[in-house]
Amino acid sequence: MHSYPLEDGSLIVEGRLKDDQLTPGYRWDGERRPAGTVHEICVRILVGEWPLRILDAEAEMEQIPHELCPTTQESVRKIIGMTIAAGFSNEVRRRLGGIRGCAHMTFLVMAMGPAAIHGFWTMKSKTRRPLPKSLEEFSGLSMLMNSCSLWRKDGPMLRYIKEKLRR
Structure with a gap:
């Protein structure tokens, strides 16, 4: 996970999932599967405001096991407008999980919630704020x-x- 602060106070969070199989094997249909990368997926979200809200989202599927996998790529846009708060993972599952998207992308987005919060607070911590009174x-x-x-x-x-x- 990486986060990139923008001058307008928003933040780009980039998550990557790479699934490498270290040994060759066989697919379900008997075809030989070489060792190497099976999945390499990148998701970028633009977050802003507080509470953190997803303003935009995009996905790239750089390496995939099946030619039809990219048909799920646009499903990541279903998270636009979501707030990153308690219940985030459940809501991501509801919007992207199962037949609504790609399992690997769903779990990647779920892991990006905490990264977005950490990136946001790191960006905000560059300016000293007064100690809260309560x-x-x-x-x-x-x-x-x-x-x-x-x-x-x-x-x-x-x-x-x-x-x-x-x-």
């Missing part, structure tokens, strides 16, 4: 809360923030 003023805290073990409601990160706010 948890309510802590921008983006709701995105972090209960997102992992460290950020659980009674976890070490929230204790650290509360201690800093008391000072």
Whole structure:
């Protein structure tokens, strides 16, 4: 994953999935399959605003196992307008999963949600902001809360923030 900040405050997030098979084998129809790259997919999303919203999306299928795979490429546009927040992965699955798209692209987009948030906060952290006076003023805290073990409601990160706010 890579993120590229733009001057207007938006961010391009690029995700790549590469699936290499290290040994040759046989396909279901008995045809020999050489070792090498089976899938190489790139998805780019343009995100902006807060809460983070997907403003545009595109996909490239650089290496594919079947000639019809590119017919699913445009399905990535179904995520335009989505907010990257709690429930993001479920909504991506609903829009792109199963017969609505490509399984590999769906899982790549799901992994791009956290990368977009990290890229956005990295971009915003280049400017020093005043320390919030309360948890309510802590921008983006709701995105972090209960997102992992460290950020659980009674976890070490929230204790650290509360201690800093008391000072």
